[in-house]
Amino acid sequence: MNGILIAMIGALLLPIYEAWQDEDIWQKMLAFASIATKTSIMILVVSVLRDDWMIGVVGVLILSVGNAALMLLAHILRRLNEG
Amino acid sequence: MIDNISYGLMVLGVVFWFWGTVPLLGHRSVLYKLHSLSVSDTLGSMAIVVGLLLKIPREWPLLLLALISLAIWNTVLGYVLAYCSSQGGGND
Amino acid sequence: MTDEIYVFAIMLLLPLSAGMLVAQTNPYHALIIRGILGAIAALVYALFGAADVALTEALVGTMLSITLYAVAVRSSMSLRLGVLEPEAMPLSAELTQALRQALQPAHLRLELLPYGDPTALQQALGEKEIHALCLPIPVSDRTDKRNYRLQTRTPRLQQLLNTESLQAIAHLDETLQHSESQP
Numbered sequence: 001m002n003g004i005l006i007a008m009i010g011a012l013l014l015p016i017y018e019a020w021q022d023e024d025i026w027q028k029m030l031a032f033a034s035i036a037t038k039t040s041i042m043i044l045v046v047s048v049l050r051d052d053w054m055i056g057v058v059g060v061l062i063l064s065v066g067n068a069a070l071m072l073l074a075h076i077l078r079r080l081n082e083g
Numbered sequence: 084m085i086d087n088i089s090y091g092l093m094v095l096g097v098v099f100w101f102w103g104t105v106p107l108l109g110h111r112s113v114l115y116k117l118h119s120l121s122v123s124d125t126l127g128s129m130a131i132v133v134g135l136l137l138k139i140p141r142e143w144p145l146l147l148l149a150l151i152s153l154a155i156w157n158t159v160l161g162y163v164l165a166y167c168s169s170q171g172g173g174n175d
Numbered sequence: 176m177t178d179e180i181y182v183f184a185i186m187l188l189l190p191l192s193a194g195m196l197v198a199q200t201n202p203y204h205a206l207i208i209r210g211i212l213g214a215i216a217a218l219v220y221a222l223f224g225a226a227d228v229a230l231t232e233a234l235v236g237t238m239l240s241i242t243l244y245a246v247a248v249r250s251s252m253s254l255r256l257g258v259l260e261p262e263a264m265p266l267s268a269e270l271t272q273a274l275r276q277a278l279q280p281a282h283l284r285l286e287l288l289p290y291g292d293p294t295a296l297q298q299a300l301g302e303k304e305i306h307a308l309c310l311p312i313p314v315s316d317r318t319d320k321r322n323y324r325l326q327t328r329t330p331r332l333q334q335l336l337n338t339e340s341l342q343a344i345a346h347l348d349e350t351l352q353h354s355e356s357q358p
Contacts, residue, residue, distance in 0.1 A: 015107060051139075056142065
């Protein structure tokens with residue numbers, strides 16, 4: 001299980017690097033979407049690893065709500081480009 | 084036996100994550116990256132959650148909720164991001 | 176200790192993303208990085224067993240504050256340029272292009288506000304409704320190839336608009352200093 005978590009952290013580093021080096025705002029949004037999904041799945045894995053279901057509930061809530069924030073931000077950014 | 088299947092699913096999920104995230108680093112269009120990212124992120128995350136479900140079956144309602152919200156939200160999010168990024172002329 | 180090595184690896188991600196956030200100059204890019212920081216912070220809090228803090232970070236710190244700040248930044252970081260109605264003075268694409276280019280380094284948007292006649296424009300500039308105004312120069316008054324004149328309210332804006340491509344199209348007037356002293 002520890003090895004899987006370490007590999008997940010490695011997979012998390014790739015979009016972080018991408019968000020840092022790419023200047024295009026939509027590429028940054030993509031990296032953000034990827035990170036939001038990955039972190040909530042990692043919270044779920046940690047909750048199973050520790051058998052703590054309070055954390056598990058939080059993971060599922062973040063998984064379903066974090067994407068809503070992304071959609072709101074995407075719509076505001078689209079209005080921005082329209083002028 | 085069940086343990087091995089569950090580990091196998093989780094490793095498969097992480098492999099999917101890497102497979103979909105590596106194209107993010109290249110200089111391709113937003114829509115190309117979005118396609119590979121949404122497919123592999125959804126499938127990889129679902130494989131990991133199924134692996135967890137096999138590991139501890141007694142908490143199935145929570146993990147089932149995670150599976151459903153993953154499948155629905157990631158699909159909708161992919162559509163919304165593609166729609167928003169193509170409207171503003173941001174994709175080259 | 177050794178089997179909890181992933182805790183340290185995840186904890187290191189937090190200062191990493193915070194440093195990325197501080198290094199951003201474009202406010203919209205900074206908002207997105209703030210979202211990434213919020214997601215990682217929620218992961219760290221959940222890792223240490225603080226489920227309530229993680230949930231608050233995800234809902235308020237990431238979702239609510241990003242949305243509010245995006246709206247605030249969008250409405251405040253813009254240059255309001257007063258122009259005449261499009262029938263009276265069609266703005267050339269060249270001019271708007273040059274204006275946008277000049278505003279790019281400051282991450283400002285260009286917002287065009289049409290007004291009925293030049294006196295209304297001057298009044299709006301005096302009453303601080305607009306940041307700058309753009310008027311056509313009549314054909315008889317033209318001394319060179321520049322057909323527009325731009326007037327800004329503050330010297331800083333004039334400094335910002337003082338680019339080569341804009342100078343070639345428009346004549347930059349003195350800033351409206353006397354209006355600042357008038358009530």
